[in-house]
Amino acid sequence: MSEHIAFEEEQARLASSLQDIEEQLRGIGPKYTGDDFTEQVLDFQREERKQRLEVAFKEPYFGRIDFQEMFQDGVAIEDVTKPLYIGKAGVARSGNSNELLVIDWRAPAASLFYSFTGGDALAEYVSPDGDISGHVHLKRNFMIRQGELVRLVDSYVRGQEEDGVTDEFLLFRLGENKDNKLRDIVSTIQGEQDKIIRAERNKALFIQGVAGSGKTTVALHRLAFLLYQYEGRIRADRMIIFAPNRMFLDYISGVLPELGVGDIGQTTFGDWALELLDHSIQLSDPSETMMHWFEERRTEEEWENASGRWKGSIAFKEAIDGRISELQETILPTESFIPLPRFELKPEMMREWYETDYGDETIMVKRDRLASRIRRWLESELKQRGVVDKKIRAQALAKLNSFVKKMPSFSAVKLYVSLFRGKTALPGVPKAIAKSTADRLGSGMAAAEDLAPLTYIHLKLYGLSSAPFDHVVIDEAQDYSPFQLEVLRLCQRTVSMTILGDLQQGIHGYTGVHSWNELQGLFQEEDTGFFELNRSYRSTMEIIEFANYILGSMTGGVKPAVPVFRSGDSVIAEHVNNDDWLCSILQVAKEWQAKGEYDTISIIGRTERESYDIHQYLIANGMEASLVQSKQPTYGGGLTVVPVYLSKGLEFDAVLIADVGAEAYETMDAKLLYVGCTRALHKLKLFYRGERTPLLADWEG
Template sequence: MPAHVPEPAPLAPTTPATPATGADVHDVHDVRGDDVPGEAGGGPLARERSHLSASRAALRAMREDVESLDIRDVTANWVNAQILERQIEDRIKALADLSDTPLFFGRLDYLHPPGAEEAEGAGGGRFYIGRRHVHDADGDPMVVDWRAPVSQPFYRASRQDPMDVALRRRFGYTGGDLTAYEDEHLSDPTETAVTSRLLQREIERPRVGPMRDIVATIQPEQDEIVRSGLSDSVCVQGGPGTGKTAVGLHRVAYLLYAHRERLARTGTLVVGPNRSFLHYIEQVLPALGELAVGQATVDDLVAHVEVRGTDDARAALVKGDARMAEVLRRALYAHVRPPTEPVVVVRGSRRWRVPAYELEELVRQLLDRDIRYGAAREALPQRIAHAVLVQMERAGEAPDDRVQDAVARNGAVKAAVKAVWPAVDPAKLVLRLLADPEFLAEHAAGLLDEDERKAVLWAKPARSVRSAKWSAADAVLIDEATDLIRRTPSLGHVVLDEAQDLSPMQYRAVGRRCTTGSATVLGDLAQGTTPWATRSWEEALGHLGKRDAVVEELTAGFRVPTDVIAYASRLLPHIAPGLTPVASIRDNPGFFSVRPAGGDGGGDVLAACRELLAREGSVGLIAADARIPELARALAEAGLGYVAPGEETTSGTRLTLVPASLAKGLEYDYVVLDEPRAVVDGEPDERTGLRRLYVALTRAVSGLIVTHAAPLPEQLLP
C-alpha cells in the first residue's frame, strides 16, 4: 500500500507575494495553505498536517504495543527476563515522540516506485522521510527512516541527477507544528535550481541548550561520509561550522541502522575532548532513536589510576611521544630472564627433567611470536608441560590432556615460570620508569636524550602506586603498558572528535579500542591547542593504527556567519598555512562587531551580554581562563545569571560563561569574546594562543561581539 495521504490536486501557482526561490513555497504565515484554489477537502498543507497527526498516532500505537508485551512465560530464568526487560525499555525509549522534534521533515515522490526491498516493504512512489521508521496497523510505512536506501535521494538528488525523483518536498515547523512546505520539481528541466529557503531557515535557526541533530539539513558531501561502509575508517578535516561533529554522530546512527546486529555485539563509542563537550552532544543520538552508544573522554578510557598530578608542557610532550611505547616495551620484556636451571617434575616414582637449554628455546619461541606478555606467560607452563609429556611418551606412557594440565600446575613448573617470566603490574612498571633514572636510561637508550629523560623523571619519586601523584599523561603510559601485557578489547566502531589535540600516545590508546573495528576521526588542524597538537592527519592516523583511512575535507560553512569566519580566517596563515579557509554559504550574514573598551572593559562586556540576551537564542561569554573569576563576579553583581559549559541541558539560563580552554566543539547563537590578547597570552606560546583564539572566535552561529581594552593581536589587523 502507498505510504501517503490521498493524492492532492496540482498545486496552485506560487503567488507574486512569495519571493522567487525556484521552488513552490507555501507558508501558513504568508499563504492560507488550507484554502489554496483547486484543492478539495483542504489544501496540501492541511493534508500534510493530517499525515503528521496520523503518523504520530501510529508511533504511539507502536509504543503501546511494546509496553503491553507480557514476557512472564517467555523467559527461561530471571537473567534472561532482566535482559529482555531492559531491551523492551530501550525500545520504548527509542519510540518516544519528542514534541519539539518533527517526526518527518521531507517527502519524496518517485517517477517509478522503488523495489519492495529498497523501500522497506512499501509500495507506491511517495515516501515521508523522518528520524525513525513508523508503520501503521497493517505494517505499511507511514514514515521511512532517513537512513534507508530509499531516503538517500532526499540528500543527494539534483536536477543534474534527479535519481528518479519527480518531487522533493521539505517541511517547515514552528515548535512541533507543521507550518510550511517547499517543493523542488527535480525532473522539470524548466525549473531553476536555487538554495532552499526552508533549508537555510533550519540551518540558521537559533539554538538554546545542547547540540541538535542535522538530519533534515545533511548536504550531499556530508551524506557521502555518513553512509560510508562499516569497514571503512574515515578522517574528516573540517573548519568551524562545517558540521564535522554532526557528520560523525550521524555516521554512528547510520552504521547502527545498517549493521545493528554486528555492532550490538561489538559496541560503539564516541570519544570527546572533555565532559562539557559530551554533555553538549549527548542528546543527538537519542533524538535519532539510538540509545546504546557509549560516550567517554580519553581520560575515561585510561582511568587505571587516580589522576592527581599535572605535568609541565615539556614533560607532557615527551610522555605523549610515540617513542615512549618502545621504551615501555623494552622495560617490560627486560623482566624475561634466560633460564639457568632445569625444571624437574616429580610424578609418582618418576622424575622428569627439562634442561635449561630446552627451556631457553621455549622462551625464545614465545618471544619470536610477538604475542602479549601476559598471553606468553600463560602459554609457557603449557609448553613446559608438553615437553614433559613428550618424554613420558618416549618412555612408553600414554598421557592425555589432563596429565598435561596437571604438569602445567606443578609447583616446580610454576616456580620456573615465575623466575623466567614473572608477572608484571603495568602501573608499577611505569612507576619505576618515572622514578628510577638508571632503569629509564637503560630502556630509553637511543630513543630519548638526557634532557628528555630528565623531563619525565619525577622530582620526588613515589613509594607506591597508591601514593603516586599520577598525571593524565602517566595514565596513558599505564594504558599502553596494560595493553602490552593483555590485549585491550576492541569495539566495532569509534568516533574520535576534536582529534587534532591528541598526543601520539593518546591516539594509540584510542586505536587500541578499535583494532578490529573502524573509526571516524573528526578534527581541524587549525584548532590544535596542545603542545603536541597533530601536524598532519597522515601521521595521526598512523598512530591510531588506521593508515588506510580516507581523509575527507569539509570546507562549506553552514553555521558560522560570513563576516565572523572571514575575521577569524585572518589567523590561518599564522596557525595552519596551506589549510583551505571555510567558505560560509549562509544567506544570513549574521551580526559582527569589534568594540574597544574603556577602563578594564568589564562594563562593556556586561553591556554586550545584555544586548545579545535581548535576542532569541543562546549566548556564550568566552574569555581567557585567568579572567573567568573576575567576569563571574561582575556577572553576579550585575544580576546576570549564567551557567558553566555542560550545564545548559539542565538549566533554562541562556548565558554560559566559557573558559577559552573549554570552548572547543561548543556552539552558541551569540558570543561575546572578551580580550583576545588575554586569550593568546594565556597559552605557553603565541602559536598555540592564536589557535585558541581562532577556536574562540568561531563559536558563534548568529553573531559575535569582540570587546577589548588591550590592543588586538596584530594577526587580526587588516
C-alpha cells in the same frame, strides 16, 4: 500546485499517519513479565518496535521525495511517481508490513533526499539489489512540532527550479537559537555530510572539518547509520565515543537518543585509560597542564619540544617496544627446573609451552600460564612417581615458588617507571623529564601525557579485558598524539574508526599533531579514508570571514571555512579603558539579554583567572551567570563565562571576547582566538584594552 493546497494535503496526510502510528502503539499491549524465554525475546522485539513508533509519533517525518524509477535504458518501470516520506524511524503501514508509511533516514532510498541537489539528470542510489536510478519530481522539507505541520518548503519541483530555493529550509534551521545541548541534523544533512555518514565501515575515516561544519554531529549520525546498515554484525555496546572532556559529553548527550540509539559508550581518553589501569594511579589535574601552557607565555620551540609531544610520539612507543621485548626474554627460564633429585624440566620444554601453546596471549598472561603449567607438571610428576611424603612434597613446592619468582612480573606502572629510573632508564631521556615523571608516578599520580604509554604497556602485558571495539569515534582528534591513536587501534580486531577534528583548532600544540599525516601513517593506506568539510553552517558570513582573517596565511594545508549564505550583524572590535572594562562587559551582557534575541550568551576570557574575575563581577551586579571550569561535567546554557581554551566544541548565539589586546593574544595565539570567535552563531563582539592584538592590526572594524 499552490503552496496553500500542498499545505492542506500534507496536513491531511500527517493526521492520517499519526492515527496509523497511534493505532499501532495501542495494539502492542502490555509488557511481558513472565519467565518464558520465547515470550521474553518476543517482548524485546515488541519493545524495540514500540520505541520506534514513539519516536515516529513525535515527528513522523521531515522530508518527502517523489521518485520515478527507471530501467537502464531510461524507460520508466512504472508510469507512477512514488512519494517517499523520510523520518527518524521506519514505520510500516498498519496491516501491511510491505508498504512503508515512513522510510528510515538510514535506508538506501532515503539517501536520495540528501544527495539530490536538483537538475533533470537521473538520480541514483545503491540498494542491496544494485544501483537504482530514476527521476526526482519533488523534494519537500517539513517541520512538524507536537503533531502539527508548522512549515513546508519545496526545495525542488521538477520543471520549476528557482535559484536560491534549495537552501531556504537549511537557512531557516540555522537561524534558530541554541540551547544547552547539541541537536541532531537528520532533517538538514547535506550531500557532503551524507557521504561520510554512509561511508564503508572498515576504514580509519579521517574528517578534517572547519569550525561549524557539523563534523561532530555527522560522526554521531554515522554511528546510527552503521548500527542500521550492519545490524547483527556490530553492537552498540561495542561502540565508543572519545570526547575532549565530560562537559562536551553532556553537551552531545541528546543526539543519539533522538536518533533512537542507546548503549554506546561515551567517555574521555583519560577516564577510559584510568579504568583500563584499574585506577592503579590517579590523574593529576588536567587544568594545571592547560593553565601551564595557556596562561604562561611559551615560545614556539617550547611548544614543539614539550614532553607531551615526545611521550606521544611513535619513536617513544618503539623505545617501549624494545624494552618489552627485553622483558619477554627475561621471563623464559634459561636453567632446568629441578625440584627434587632426578626431577628435571628442561628450559627447551618451557620455551615450547610459552611460544607454542600460549603464542597468541599477551606477555603477563603467558607468564602466568607458564607458571601454572610448571606447577601442573610438578604435581603430575609427584603423582606418577608416588611421592606422598608431605615433607618432600613441601620441599618441592618451595623450590617451585622460588623458581617462579625468578620469572619477572610487571604491572604497567612498574615497567613504565623503570624507563625513567636507575640502570634500566631509557637512554637519551632529558633528566628533567625523567625525574619529574618518576617522582610523579612514585607518588601514585600520572600526567595526561603518561596515559597513552601506560595503557599501551598494559595492553601489551595483559591485553584488553573487555570485548574489542566494533567502532571508535575520536572527536577533537587534532589534540591526540600518534601514541594515543595507536593504543586505540590495538583495541580493535578490524580497523573501524571515525577520526575527526580541525587542524586550525589544534590549540593543544604541546601534545597534538600538526598534520593528519602523523595519524594516517599508523594505518595501511588502503585502510584509511579522508574527507574535508569546508562549509561552515554555524556562524554568519560576517563571523566566518572575520575568523578566517585571524588565521591569515596560517593555513597549514587546510582550506579556509566557506560560510553558508546567511548574513548577520557586523563583527565589532571596540576599545575600552581598563578602568571601565568590567563595567563594559556587564553592559553588553545586560543589553543582549534585554533584547531577548539570544538564548545562549558567552563571555570568553583569555585565562581561567580572567574568566573568574568577570564571573564574580557579573554575579556581584545581579546577573545570573555560570562559569565553565575544567572539571565541570555539564553546560547549562544561558549566560556563560568560559576561558577560551575550554570553549572548543561549544556553540552560543552571541559571544563577547573579553579582551583581544596585544597582551592577551600574540601572533602565535591565532588558533586560540579563532576558536573563541567561531563559537558564535549570530553575534560576535570583541573588546580590547591597550593596543589591539597584532592578529587584528590591519583589520578595519
